[in-house]
Amino acid sequence: MWKRLMVISGMLLMTGCLFTVDSDTRTQNASWSEREVSRMQRGQTSASWVRSNFGEPSRKTRFEDGSQLWHYSNKSEVETELGLFLLFHIDVEKTQESQLSIEITDNVVTDYWVEDSRF
16 A cells, blocks of 8 residues: 555656746847836826837827827747657747837827737
């Protein structure tokens, strides 16, 4: 009875050592952080503050009423490696892109939002 219990316990302990997981996140392009975005206030933050903290937008959309939409993007990759000793090895790569859009009217931030996409 004890011998069987010791063998099963040993097998369970060894299987935990054979399974490996490794994860790595790389930021490729980051023009803004969530901390900086949280400092913006609708109706109060100036366009010059946005430009000095986030830099030039990657894209601008101008509207007939004089308002503008400034676009900034962040891109990062997450690579995860899974393995079971020498039996198999799997690499999983995910790319996440976040788009910050800031609406500016009369040189003041009137609205902003963040959209996330994963692929």
